[in-house]
Amino acid sequence: MSAPYVAQMENVTVLYRGIAALDNVSLNIQAETITGLIGPNGAGKTTLLKAFVGLVKPDAGKVRVFGHPPGKAHNLIGYVPQLIKVESNFPVQVREVVMMGRYGLIGSGRFPGLDDREAVDEAMARVNIGELANKRFGALSGGEKQKTLIARALSSRPRLLLLDEPTTGVDSPSQDIFYQLLHELKKDLGMTILLVSHDIGVITSHADDLICINQKVYSHGAPGDAVGKGLIGEAYGCEAEILLHGHSAPHRVVGVHSHRERHDG
């Protein structure tokens, strides 16, 4: 029997100034899985994540997270955006940034207590940034900032973790450790994970499910299915050549892109 769905989209359309970033998208994310979300630039991957987290309101269709509208489930969701731009002088330390992950649980007019401090320590230990606790966020490297944002998302002990290109700026050894962490979160905490990645080879070797979108859903299933049926090349709008790397996993998609009109999203 398959696990229940934790996040669902039903005929969701999102328009930016009349242009569809998502066009009638329906999908279900199964509990306790790692799902990879791939697609070319401007395919709507970030928009899809933002719709789940409540930052983007669909123009049509329905989004549910744990059976609730996204805005009512924010304490159950951890979200890691693409790198945020912060001035290097901004007066905030790593520990404070991670604590911001608890703010939704703490509520207005209250200040962090022992539970919150413990959750922050635990999240920092999980991504191995304990020694950065008192450093200014703006002074961190790109990879350290990314780890801090992951710790921020984990500090609320979410049941669904959404990550938007989380390995950008992260070196190869750290990427291995990162994917190891995702497997631990799934296995130890029963977390459901949905992550956007451009690294198709890596994601196919770690994900239980792979969703390939380009405004519409082109494929959704076991990673091998999409690769085998040539659906990735179709979504990318080019004659795709899947380069094999290592254990027969596709390393990347190359090819000549068509001149389809796209926009950011």
Place this chain on the structure above:
Amino acid sequence: MGEMLSHEFMVRAFIAGILVGTLLASLSVIVALKKLSFMGAGISHSAFGGIAIGALLGVDLTYSALVFSITIALLIGWLSRRGRIHEDISVGVVFAASMAVGVVCLGLMRGYSIDLFSYLFGSILAVSQEDLALAGAALAASAVVMIYFYKEFQVYCFDEEWAKVSGVNVDRLQDVLLTLIAGAIVVSIKLLGALLVSALLVIPGAVAYQLASNYKVQFPIAIACSLVSVILGLTLSYRFDIASGAAIALSACGIFLVSTIFAPKWE
């Protein structure tokens, strides 16, 4: 100093200065972090329109400025959230419109008797007991709101998207902040003047931004900067018979210059 404080109007001016200096400085931290200095200047200049409308209608100038400035502040917030134009454009439009309303209203009045100079540039003689009570109430209300939304303001300044993800109603929080700023500006007008009140809404936060690497520490630094500016400015105003707003603004600018020279270089 003793001679200066033997005058009741000077004692009132110092008390008012401490109250509004603390009030504006605490808000200036958010203004600096969120880069709202132009918005602060726009709201403070719009108070002039409120004063002129009050004079034309024959109602209390402080309350007419309060209602007008809060309306203008919320209008700027609404326009900037519409997303079609950048925030500084909406500030520029509303700022110009409210100043024009003020000039038109003054032009419609024949032989108006309000001391416009003291409203525009501040006067230590203009502060009344009622102004002190109003400044005290505004400081107390602002302190309660700032403490209640302390975390929300921090995350709003750092990462507005995360604030939304955390369940913060960012639009309402911005309205609360703009209302506080408008209220603080109006209760500070008698001492600092509508045209110079923005000095204490911008400079203390800017000084704190340069000197402190911690959000929590920024507030006492900004307040200290503001109070030193007020005390130095009022003393200069009394000694050299110059407008209190200008003297306080120049003192604050001097502190900003010194802090810029001696600010630590962050790694």
